[in-house]
Amino acid sequence: MTERSRKRLFAVSGTVLFGLFSYAALNLPAWGDYRGPYGNFISNLAVYERHATDTVNAINYDYRGFDTLGEEFILFTAVVGVMMLLRRERGTRTKPLSQSGKLQDQPTLGVAVRATNIPAMILTIIFGFYIGLHGQLTPGGGFQAGVILASALFFIYLAENTDAFQRLTSHTAVEVIESVGAGAYALIGLAPLCFGLPLLTNALPLGKTGDIFSSGNIALISATVGVEVTAAFLLVMYTYLQEIITGEIPDD
Amino acid sequence: MMMVIGTGILLLLAVAGARVVTTRDTTEQVITLGFYGLLTALMFFFFQAPDVALSQITVGAVALPLMIMLAISRMRVRDALKKKGQEHD
Numbered sequence: 489m490t491e492r493s494r495k496r497l498f499a500v501s502g503t504v505l506f507g508l509f510s511y512a513a514l515n516l517p518a519w520g521d522y523r524g525p526y527g528n529f530i531s532n533l534a535v536y537e538r539h540a541t542d543t544v545n546a547i548n549y550d551y552r553g554f555d556t557l558g559e560e561f562i563l564f565t566a567v568v569g570v571m572m573l574l575r576r577e578r579g580t581r582t583k584p585l586s587q588s589g590k591l592q593d594q595p596t597l598g599v600a601v602r603a604t605n606i607p608a609m610i611l612t613i614i615f616g617f618y619i620g621l622h623g624q625l626t627p628g629g630g631f632q633a634g635v636i637l638a639s640a641l642f643f644i645y646l647a648e649n650t651d652a653f654q655r656l657t658s659h660t661a662v663e664v665i666e667s668v669g670a671g672a673y674a675l676i677g678l679a680p681l682c683f684g685l686p687l688l689t690n691a692l693p694l695g696k697t698g699d700i701f702s703s704g705n706i707a708l709i710s711a712t713v714g715v716e717v718t719a720a721f722l723l724v725m726y727t728y729l730q731e732i733i734t735g736e737i738p739d740d
Numbered sequence: 741m742m743m744v745i746g747t748g749i750l751l752l753l754a755v756a757g758a759r760v761v762t763t764r765d766t767t768e769q770v771i772t773l774g775f776y777g778l779l780t781a782l783m784f785f786f787f788q789a790p791d792v793a794l795s796q797i798t799v800g801a802v803a804l805p806l807m808i809m810l811a812i813s814r815m816r817v818r819d820a821l822k823k824k825g826q827e828h829d
Binding site for chain 1: 742743746790791794795798799802803806807810811813814817
């Protein structure tokens with residue numbers, strides 16, 4: 489296809505799409521108008537029923553907790569998939585570090601940058617824990633805390649080098665922590681079955697609304713999700729870095 | 741007023757999205773993608789989804805660009821190794 493016919497094709501399909509899009513946009517609900525009854529219903533009910541002021545997490549980890557369980561295992565499976573794809577089999581020819589040229593692992597950042605990295609990392613970790621522990625009270629929760637905590641360790645990679653990052657994440661412990669995080673959610677869900685209650689029943693004491701340890705299951709599940717997500721992100725990063733530093737030598 | 745800000749953010753997103761696609765250099769693409777991720781977080785925040793905005797900031801502006809960056813550097817190393825191998829032959 490020549491450049492000109494391609495542009496012509498784009499002009500025609502672009503005009504049609506723009507027309508249809510404008511037609512659809514004109515029929516949208518008014519700005520800020522909310523028509524679903526479910527949202528209003530549940531935001532009136534969640535504080536009373538579950539003592540959780542963050543309705544989003546009350547839905548995620550309680551009312552629709554089963555969906556989130558599935559989502560968490562999607563992340564778990566994805567990480568396992570990445571690790572399996574990039575695993576080293578015995579006998580794979582890998583390149584020695586010196587061959588990687590530009591990727592020579594030496595800190596090139598100035599002392600000032602490296603020094604500011606440490607407070608930044610500490611702040612990020614505190615923020616991550618805050619977000620994770622207040623999941624049932626304010627926006628945030630396990631998943632958000634997990635990605636924030638994982639990115640706190642990326643500061644080490646930025647300030648030091650890949651070596652320092654790998655020393656922290658190369659342990660089997662990270663894998664175990666990931667599995668424990670994912671498994672704990674499933675166990676919390678299964679536990680009520682032993683007492684003849686439905687799956688993922690919020691049977692823990694609900695506590696006082698506004699406390700860190702309130703809303704029963706929601707806070708607990710949020711914490712396990714946080715653990716799982718942190719480990720998952722670190723494992724993916726570690727596997728990627730490992731692939732770059734000791735990648736396979738291309739055949740031919 | 742809210743509608744003006746909202747429309748502004750959406751327009752900005754459209755421009756930034758088009759810019760990501762039209763950027764040719766891969767390294768520059770990572771930067772534009774990170775900026776696009778931050779804008780998306782701003783949009784989520786404006787449309788009253790602060791929890792989604794929180795994860796979008798870290799995933800869209802830190803994790804995703806970082807992974808693409810790593811993939812690019814991996815490809816560069818491979819190309820360099822290939823070139824080196826050809827020189828020896």
